[in-house]
Amino acid sequence: MFQEAFRAFLQKEVVPFQDEWREAGIVPREVYLKAGENGFLVPQAPEYLGGLGINDFRFQQIVAEEIGRCGETGFMPQLHSTIIAPYILNHGSDYLKEKYIPKTITGECILSVAMTEPDAGSDLAGLRSNAVDKGDHYLLNGNKTYISNGICGDIYIVAARTNPEQPRALSLFVVESDWQGVRVGANLKKMGMKSQDTIELFLDNVKIPKENLIGKEHQGFNYLMDGLAEERLICAAWNTGSAEYAFNLTKDFVIDRKVFGKPLSYMQNTQFKMAELRARIDMAQAFIDTIVANTNRGDNDSVAASEAKLLTSELLCDTADEGVQLHGGAGYMDEYPISRVFTDARITRIFAGTSEIMKLIIARSIFE
Ligand SMILES: Cc1cc2nc3c(=O)[nH]c(=O)nc-3n(C[C@H](O)[C@H](O)[C@H](O)COP(=O)(O)OP(=O)(O)OC[C@H]3O[C@@H](n4cnc5c(N)ncnc54)[C@H](O)[C@@H]3O)c2cc1C
Structure with missing residues (x-):
């Protein structure tokens, strides 16, 4: 029913x-509000915060798959709900949860990770960005880049970084976009994902209230690693x-x-190519x-998630x-959606950990 x-x-x-969104280079905020009204955002959030309290990863899987199946690359509820919200939900204080999560569920507050x-x-x-403890607040300085949902x-x-001596002593902070010292750069021009607002972010002497630290100081690296298995699975x-979307576009075309x-x-060439893709x-x-069934049983296997991300990124690019x-010249024309899938797909081998980093993780599990 949810699907x-x-x-x-x-x-x-x-x-x-x-x-229209592709031309604009951004999706309207209203689409998040509408998704929120219908209960599609952060469905795993507990009911006391306004969520549905659904502890079943299939709901999040469905959102990501259906976004893919309609060829959408700008509106990213899967980034908002599954990749970013858990930083606050799983590691944030009650104060942070109560302050921000209800609005992420309604879509009034759109999330981004930098x-x-x-x-x-x-x-x-x-990382060079650093946050210095100033007693009642942290003072944040640094430059971020390629930040998705950056304008929305x-x-x-x-x-x-919260300890200059230790490379892994990172901390995570909730930073509001309208705070003094937060400056959003231009919407970066990209090869694909044209309706996704991807930006540079400049942070100059941003005063962060102490309570906007997520979890414990210096533990950010662990929190980031903790979220990566689900991020890669999604x-x-x-x-x-x-890939299903690209497959169907091609199937309709070759018929x-x-x-x-x-x-x-x-x-026969068409049939064999399509048969190979169908099987994959x-x-x-x-x-x-x-992997989702295992996740639901509490087994968060980061190696399996890395394998899935590696192979499905290749699958999508190949499809x-x-x-x-198979489209011939038409496939190179912007008006044919397959040409957009081709340019949109290329990023999947790079973001959320490159294919090489996925191979490193898998190789470590073999040889360590
Ligand atoms: C459209 C888009 C959206 C993004 N959204 C976000 C976002 O919302 N938030 C965010 O924080 N980031 C975001 N990113 C950043 C993305 O996660 C990084 O680009 C990605 O992790 C790769 O980092 P890099 O670009 O610095 O490349 P590098 O790390 O410099 O990699 C360059 C090459 O070196 C290879 N390499 C690196 N280390 C090794 C190694 N140990 N062994 C072998 N090869 C190696 C890589 O695989 C790659 O081929 C986004 C990027 C893009 C393009």
Whole structure:
């Protein structure tokens, strides 16, 4: 029922506006409010905070898959609900939960996470942003980059160094976008994901009240690592949904398109390519369903999540690439959605941990 309801919501409130949002380079805030009204945001939040209290990861999986299945890359409830909200829900104080979570459920407060810096992406130990303890507040300075939901975002979960001597002594802070010293850079021009607002963030002498520290000081690295298994699993679900979308676009096209007097779908090459992709998408789906079932049993396997992210990123890129090829020249034209999937897909091998970092994690589990 949740899946059908969310699918219907996307068909009504998202799909008809995708071209408009792509032109604008951003999605309107109202789409988060509408999603909130319908109970689609942060469904895992407890009822006393206004959530549905659903402790079943399948609900979050459905959101990510359905976003992928309709080719949406700007409106990101999966980032908001599954990747970012848990930093506050799992590690934040009651004060932070009560102050921010109810508004993240209604969509009044859109979430963004700011870890990456110009000189530190994969290697978070290289972060330079720092927050100095000034008694009743922290003073935050630093530059962040490639921050998703950066313009829509009302709060940023910012990672900053709190002990200059120790590279892993990071802390996480809730920073509001309208605080003095917080400056949002331009909406970065990207290869794909055109309706997603991705920005640079400048933090100059930002005074952070002590109570906006998430959890304990210097523990940010552990909190970040803690969230990564679910972050990668949700990316894998999104990738697989997106691969399904690319597959269906191509299937419709090859049935319609005639070459040498016959539908393109009659060619053995077309059938074999599509058969290979179908088999890989079905395998990926089964693997994700298994990891989600394990997550629901309390087994948060970060290696399995890394494997899923690695393989589904490749799957999505391959499905988009084969799709463009089977479309011929049309596949290179902006008006054909497969061309957009091709450029949108490329990021999946880079963000939320690159494919090389996924391989490092998997390799460590083999050889350690
Ligand atoms: C569209 C977009 C949205 C994003 N959204 C966010 C966001 O919301 N918040 C946020 O904090 N960040 C975000 N990011 C940042 C993203 O997570 C980083 O770009 C990513 O983690 C890679 O970091 P980097 O760009 O610094 O590349 P680097 O870390 O500099 O990597 C460069 C290359 O080196 C390789 N490499 C690095 N280390 C190793 C190693 N140990 N062994 C082998 N190879 C290695 C990488 O795999 C890559 O191929 C986003 C990025 C993009 C492009």
